[in-house]
Amino acid sequence: MLSVRNISKKLPDGRPLLRDISFDVQKGEFVGILGESGVGKTVLLRCINGLTKPDHGEVIMNGDGNPEKINEKRGKELRKIRRKIGMIFQGSILVKRLSVLENVLTGGLGRMSTVRSLFYGFTDGEVKRALEALNQVGIRSLAHRRAETLSGGELQRVAIARAIFQNPHLLLADEPVSNLDPKNTEMVLDFLKPLTEQMAIIGVFHVPKLVSQYCTRIIGIRDGRVVYDGAPTLSDHDLERIYGAGKTVAETSIN
Ligand SMILES: Nc1ncnc2c1ncn2[C@@H]1O[C@H](COP(=O)(O)OP(=O)(O)OP(=O)(O)O)[C@@H](O)[C@H]1O
Ligand SMILES: [Mg+2]
Incomplete structure (x- = not known):
């Protein structure tokens, strides 16, 4: 590996x-x-x-x-x-003004074309997978909260959901x-x-x-x-x- x-x-x-x-x-x-x-x-x-x-x-x-x-x-x-290669770095990587769900989705930006990512054109399937990832770390209910309103523990769980969504090796x-x-x-x-x-x-x-x-x-x-x-x-x-x-x-x- x-x-x-x-x-x-x-x-x-x-x-x-x-x-x-x-x-x-x-x-x-x-x-x-x-x-x-x-x-x-x-x-x-x-x-x-x-x-x-x-x-x-x-x-x-x-x-x-x-x-x-x-x-x-x-x-x-x-x-x-x-x-x-997924990355979880201490506290730094979330976009504060975006929602939790948007943060999880944009963690996969690397795999989309630039044009698509600019317009945040996520498919229903992608949104569903992102919500599933949030569910897996127990914060599905926070999907539409702005990242800047989360606690440190919640932020780290968003970072993990993002890594689950990215599905890295x-x-x-x-x-x-x-x-x-x-x-x-x-x-x-x-x-x-x-x-x-x-x-x-x-x-x-x-x-x-x-x-x-x-x-x-x-x-x-x-x-x-x-x-x-x-x-x-x-x-x-x-x-x-x-x-x-x-x-x-x-x-x-x-x-
Ligand atoms: N771009 C850089 N320019 C100059 N020095 C650097 C650079 N990057 C790292 N260093 C230095 O290299 C050393 C190792 O840094 P590193 O961040 O890898 O340490 P670390 O083991 O992760 O420490 P910590 O446990 O405190 O996070 C440090 O002395 C740091 O100041
Ligand atoms: Mg270090």
Whole structure:
């Protein structure tokens, strides 16, 4: 499904950020990426969806038996591959003045012609699917509310409905729950997890305990390298490898 091969990326000042990162992800996996703030997790997700070009290495998507190198594509070709990659980024991506339903529908804009999307000419079938996606995350009743009137938890559920509507092969989620209270965090993760029946999910998280609870695999990054890749249960020793000396499970679970 996704192959990240020997990715490296330097910062504009020449400092190496990512050094030789490799991993493969298959449909059905829910991968949690852990690492200290500033280690390069967001940059890694941006390399995966082609928003940032790595200096070396390859990112290969193979969602439908037709492998494509994302790092070599640009323009129209890149946009075409990106339609198969859903994104849930913390709080940023909804259009506030549009309704919830319009936000879900326009998440699929990449797959329409520009002219059609300009006039928001959605078919009855598309509207029905979008409403079904909202129903799946329990906010069908909010379909006609303006996005700016929703709570943080509701906004994240709209973002998930949009990803369901887009039906991607791969879903990237950058800190999808970091601003949510425990109840909404659980709800959002409960909606995300079953999506792995149809796709692979890679999420960035800051709470190892949550990752152990919901993910099928953890990738830990430190000093630009993968220092842990395996089961979603971490010992104090594993946490130390990812976050440095002195961190214990108890400490990292609460922040
Ligand atoms: N376009 C850029 N120009 C200069 N520096 C950048 C750029 N993008 C990222 N960085 C730097 O690269 C480092 C890694 O950034 P990144 O956003 O990937 O961190 P992160 O692991 O996602 O951290 P956090 O957990 O805080 O979100 C940071 O020090 C950041 O300032
Ligand atoms: Mg980040």
